[in-house]
Amino acid sequence: MNIKILDTTLRDGEQTPGVSLTAKEKFRIANKLDEIGIDYIEAGSAITSEGERESIKGITSQGFNAEILSFSRPLNVDIDYCLDCDVDGVNLVVPTSDLHINDKLKTTREDLLDLSNNAVDYCKDHGLIVELSAEDASRSDIDFLRNVYVNAIDHGADRICVCDTVGILTPDSSFELFSKLNDIEVPVACHCHNDFGLAVANTLSAIKGGASEIHTTINGIGERAGNTSFEESVVSIDRLFSQFSTNVKINEIYDVSKLVARLTGVYIQPNKAIVGENAFAHESGIHSDGIIKNSATYEPMTPELVGRKRKFVIGKHMGTHGLNSRLKELGLDVNEDQLQQICCDIKELADKGKTVTDVDLQVIADNVLEINHEDRIKLDELTIVSGNKVMPTASVKITVDEDEILNAGVGLGPVDAAINALKTLDIFNDIDLIEYHVDAITGGTDAFIDVIIKLQKEDKVVSARGTEADIINASVKAYIAGVNRLLRD
Template sequence: MNIKVLDTTLRDGEQTPGVSLTPLEKLRIATKLDEIGIDFIEAGSAITSEGERESIKQITKQNFNAEILSFSRPLTVDIDYCIECDVDAVNLVVPTSDLHISDKLNITKDELMDLSVSAIDYCKDHGLIVELSAEDASRSDFNFLKTVFLNAIDHDVDRICVCDTVGILTPDSSFELFSKLNDLPCLIACHCHNDFGLAVANTLSAIKGGASEIHTTINGIGERAGNTSFEECVVSIDRLFPDFSTNVKINEIYDISKLVARSTGVYIQPNKAIVGENAFAHESGIHSDGIIKNSATYEAITPELVGRKRKFIIGKHMGTHGLDSRLKEIGLNVNESQLKQICDDIKELADKGKTVTDVDLQVIADNVLEINQEDRIKLNELTIVSGNKVMPTASVKISIDGEEILNAGVGLGPVDAAINAVKSLDIFKDVDLIEYHVDSITGGTDAFIDVIIKLQKEDKVVSARGTEADIINASVKAYIAGVNRLLSD
């Protein structure tokens, strides 16, 4: 059975505290949603503002394959704005719980029923597809809820949706509720919130109970604890529910997850299923060994299935198999004794409570392999004088082809002074520094700093790096390493 997916990232997801998307950001997300096979895109709420309507109009102009909806209350003013935005459909939201009808709307159930069918008729008269969403359905009297749906069906509603507005369903109660509604002659959707961390489980149970459409947001963003996580739900259907499928291209899930995270600024926790940075990361030596032999030993799905790559994490729990694989990824081939020494050095560093990063690994491996032992130029000593009223001054002691040379230089800052002290020597003549940046910094006040530079001499360009706890040392070492590379070829 094919399960339809309605994505509400641009409406319910944007209601995440602190999130406000620009029209361009909304269009980019909608474009990607359409590309990956989302069936229905809720582009926003047309009643909200003029800017929101302009965003929706930009999306409806694209002629996407996906059906484009706007949120709407059962009010003519809301529906007219939806019509103005040229959407295909409306997500017509009507409260059905006693709490919402009496305390929020201050009307009777009969008035609510009349409001609902009048809005459906108005939408249909204007050529709109209508999905009627029962707000707070999970806390509604079941007989009244079903009556609302039956009346909507009598007025030619296209789809109905059960909303667990405050996330109080459980997998068992979700299955039971949808099982009692699956005799309705209409496509039934499920819209869950994650207040108790059960949104995905409740949505999957709803499918088992008879739901044939699900509402999701990318990365599970939304008000309070968020909505049903799109990526977790869709991949679960694909891998765990053999009798069900979606139209989603799941190999592009990670791309849209990153797009939404960047656009909204909402951080994805590292241990989040499917898209978290640790979802396919392995540190344990036992796990890494098993993964290398057969990935199925410790992965239920391959990372490539969802557009990811596997990572072997550097740390005290890692074994030599995972370490060797990681070293090969950064272009280093080591023998057995070198591998053991690198592994021991990593464990020693990790035992001190330090997080071991790729920068640390490069430093440790370089030291064990003594990669730079044949360099013509070596830095022996560097001294910096700098202060609030002192021009930054550097003195360096350098060995060039075994001959020790002392030199000094000044600059706008200590790094500039140190580089000037080095490059004024004859051997550095005609070498231009064309790029300089700090690539990564590990945590803590004793952090390793990774400086990457690009040097040019005539028509030859090389990159080099220096890694130290001191940015000045790292910069000078990177510069010297680059010149050594220029001289070696």
């Protein structure tokens, strides 16, 4: 059975506190959602604002394969705005719990039913596809809920949706609720919220109970604790439910996850299933050994399935098999005794609470392998002039192969000026700075700054780090350390 996906990242997902997407950003997300095979895209809520309507129009004008919907209340004014946006259909949301009917709308069940039926009629008279979503369905009287659905279908509704608006379902109660509705003659959808961390579990139970469509958001973003996670649901259906499938291109899941994280600013927790940075990372020696022999020993799926790559993390739990694999990636061949010594040195460093980076590993390996080298470039002096009305200027004195060299440079800021003062020298030719990252190790204005950079020369990429209380010194030292490594290699 094929399960349809309605993605509501652009509507329910955008209701995440602090998230507000531009029309261009919404289009980029919608384009990617269509590209990976999403069946229905809820592009927004047309009643919200003129800017929102322009965003929706920009999406509906593209001729996507996905059906494009707008959120709508059961009011003609909302529906008219949806029509102005040229959407294919509406997600017509009608409250069905007594709590919402009595306390929020201040109306009766009978009037609510008439309101729903009239709204469906108005939509169908204007050629819209209608998915009728019962808001707070999980706290609604089941007989009244069924009555709302049956009436909507009689008036032409194409699909119906059960909304667990405050996330109170459990996997058992979700299965039971959808089982009671699985004789409905149109497709039944499931829309869950994650207030108790059960949105994905409840969604999967809904499918087992008879739901043929699910509502999701990328990375599970949304109000409060968020919505059903798209990536977790889709991959679970693919890997755990052999009788069900989706139209999603699973190998592009990581790409769309990262896109949404960047554009919304809602970044992904490292241990998040499927798309978290640690989802396919291994440090434990036992795990690394098993993974190298057969990835199925400690991975329920290959990282390539979802567009990821496996990585072995350097740390005190690492075993020699994972360590040797990482050393080979760095181009280092060691014997058994050397491997054991490197492993012991890493554990000693990690026991002090230090994160062991590739640079640290390189230094440790160099010491064990007794690779002695003399840096070609040494920093002797660094002077910075910067101020409110002064273009940041840096002068450097370095020693290159025992020759003293003086140079100066300007930049947008003092760090930029200092790096520019170095980059214009011949020895730095053809070396590109491809990544620059800064962390404050301690608190306060006198915090130690950890600068980590990546440099590239032709097809060789190296990392280097500099740690100082002064960010400019740390940056320059990291840069020179990286260049020295490239020149040695």
